[in-house]
Amino acid sequence: MIQQIYPQVIHPYQYELNKDMHLSAAHYIPHEDAGKCRELHGHTYFINVTIAGDDLDKSGFLVNFKQLKNLVHGKFDHTVLNDHLEVFPKDGPDSFPTTEVVARKIYEIIQNDLDQLPHKPKCLQVFVRETPTSYVVYRPKQVKKND
Structure with missing residues (x-):
């Protein structure tokens, strides 16, 4: 069982749902500055949405x-x-499957699905832990409404 405290998002909504999951996946970062991460390797990712x-x-x-x-x-x-070219196309650092990009892409997949629901829930953050000592939190920028 995953028992973790995640960074909190302040929001005005009545309901907040958090879903923990983990997955095993491999990746590589196709850039010379990635060091050892240029080679194919795997992680057990812990994710909270x-x-x-x-x-x-x-x-x-x-x-x-x-x-x-x-x-x-x-x-x-x-x-x-890296084999999911529809999610991680090979066209630059904004699509390399780094932990940062993985978190953003998970957000995009989930929010696109939520946008189809009539009650319009919002994905507020995605937390991705790649190793026991390294994680990323992705939160979409809040768009200010003009008065």
Whole structure:
């Protein structure tokens, strides 16, 4: 069982859902400055996703936990991240499967799915731990509304 305290996001929503998951995947960083990480190697990634919203769906869920697991674990577990060219195209550092980019891409996958739901929950942050001592938190920038 994963028992971890994650950085908190201050938000105005009534409901907050957190889903922990882990997946085993390999990757490499195709850049000369990546050192040993240029070589194919693997990690057991520990991931936490924070979703929030004010309304529940017709089942009484903000989001079904299984839906989140299918989107991330179902796609990436026991794969080579670099092979997912639709997610990590080989066109520059913004798409290399570094921990930072993995966190952002997981956010994008989840938020694209959430955007299809009528009650419009929001993904507030994605936490990705690559090793016991290294992790990344991705939070989308908040867009200020003009008054």
